[in-house]
Amino acid sequence: MVEIPKMQAAVEKLVTGNLLFSASSYKHRIVFLRNRQGAAIRVVGSLKDITDYKQNLITIQLQNEKLREIAWTQSHMARARLPV
Incomplete structure (x- = not known):
């Protein structure tokens, strides 16, 4: 045994x-x-x-990071006041 x-x-x-x-x-x-x-x-x-699952999870996390950066740029940089 x-x-x-x-x-x-x-x-x-x-x-x-x-x-x-x-x-x-x-x-x-x-x-x-x-x-x-x-x-x-x-x-x-x-x-x-679960290799594919982990790779997909990493891909989604990277996409979310990019989307957060785009959202921050849109809400802060693009809508900032223009100098007069």
Whole structure:
């Protein structure tokens, strides 16, 4: 039987990119099924690639930053009083 800390370390290496997936982002969920004595008897898990989601989020944040700059320019610079 594989020890739980070793298994968790292997999953952590996989998720953090220390194995094959260094340029990707992943969301993981792991559930240990235990018997009545509390010993782990089965591990159920999932791994989801969220790289596209993160890239889209960064793109939206950059667009929002540009829109804030445009809004500030429109409200302050373009509407400033003209010198007489």
